[in-house]
Amino acid sequence: MIACLRPLSALILAGLLTACATSSNSGLGELPRTPNASIEQLLQQASQSKPEEAALLRLSAADLAYQQKDLARSTAILGQIPLESLKPAQQVFASTLNAELALARSKPKAALQALQHPSMQHLSELPVTQQVRTQRAKAQALAADGQVLAAAKERIYFAPLLEGPAVIENQEKIWTLVSSLPVDQLQPSANEDDLxxxxxxxxxxxxxxxxxxxxxxxxxxxxxxxxxxxAKHLPAALEKLKTLSQQPLTRIALLLPQQGQLANVARALQDGFLAAHFQAQQAGQNPPSIKLYDSTQVRSLDDFYRQAQADGVELVVGPLEKPLVKQLASREQLPITTLALNYSDNSQEGPAQL
Known part of the structure; x- marks a missing residue:
């Protein structure tokens, strides 16, 4: 293939660069994008090109490797490109890709560091697709770093740039983030209406x-x-609650850690549920009974759900621990409707009952 490419290098280069770059206003430079070519073709052409053209081709090759989930190759290709020699638009692209690679390796702090490159001051001048990609990476990094409120703010910030299914997908992620916050952090901000x-x-x-x-x-x-x-499109979890509110529930399970680092948070949640239950009883209502389960003792979710079904549970509130939430999100179905109290870093939608 390489031998065949060489006689046509000039023609291919012209075609690749047309497909490989989007024009940018002012002096920000070209933004690469993945062309209809293989990684090998892009790298071969880069080796025969002038530095600026070669950088565009290598950026496209690194991005294509990332899209193909070949993280090692993407990282290696990106490492061949001197970041400071690039134009601002290309620096934004490279820094964003660097952040995405760090996230794929579960290194959110490294991702956030990559997104602090000075070229980010030009982000608002770039095409919307690049703005969204960069800000989405930042939101994911903030969430993975435990900065949940900041992650929600970031998603709210770039929400107006979205269209189609991406709008609802982003709203669901905002809801997952804010609903995982403790009550004392749910204080409205006078200057941020949407938040x-x-x-x-x-x-x-x-x-x-x-x-x-x-x-x-x-x-x-x-x-x-x-x-x-x-208000226009209620989060899916609240739509499920709407359905539940129309059904008579007799028993709810609280699946919370009774020991470990999250025990204090869990105790506050548990006390809140029990206090609300007591208030409802005092008001003459007939609230469902609450059964407590220690999530730190759960060795198998299948065993837990079998026990909960045997106990007559109709709704599970919890778990709080991310590893358990991640396990739930990876399942196609759950035997009991479950309201998790944390979010999964996974991109999958999760079962209908979660």
Whole structure:
């Protein structure tokens, strides 16, 4: 293949560069994009090209390797490109790809460091597709680093740039983030209307004594905030709650860690549930009974769900630990509707019951 490429190098180079770059305003330089060529073809052509053209081709090759999940090769190719010799647009592209590679290796701090490159000051001047890609990587890095509120803010910030299915997908991720925050962090911000709306909605779901009262509060919030994205399209988890509120529940399971690093957080959640249950009883209502399960003692989710079914559980609230949430998200079906109290870093949608 290489021998065949050489006689046509000039023609191929012209075609590759046309497919490989998008023009940019001012002096920011060209943005690479993956052309209809193999990694080998791109690298071969780069070896015969001038430095600036070669950098574009190598960036495209590194990106193509990343898209093909060949992380080692993508990293190696990217390492051959001197970042400081690139134009600003290319530096943004390379830094974003570097962050994505770091995330793929579960190194969120390295990803955030990559996204602090000075070229990021030009991000708003680049095509929307690049803006979204870079900001999505930042949101993922913040979430993976435990900066949940900051990750939600980042997703809210670039939400207006999205269209089609990506809009709803991003909203679901915003909800997953804000709903995982403890109640004391769900304080509305006067200067950030969209964020305040999300935080208020999350607070409602955590502080309502019963599912029926929760549903009434959600509907009231929607009426008061008709233009909020979540009011127009309620998160899937809240749609499930709406269905649950219309069904008589007799027993709810709290699947929380009773020991370990998350025990204090779990105890606060548990106390909140029990207090709401007591308030509902005092008000003359008949709330479902609550059964406690220690998630640190769960060795098999299948065994847990079998036991919960035997105990008559109709709704599981929890778990809180990310590894368990990740296991749930990887399943196609769950035997009992489950409201997880944390988010999974996985990109999969998860079972319908989660």
């Amino acid at each position: 305040s709306g999300w935080l208020t909605l999350a607070r409602i779901t955590k502080t309502s004594p019963t599912l029926q009262q929760q549903q009434a509060s959600i509907e009231s919030w929607q009426q008061q905030n008709p233009e909020h994205p979540a």
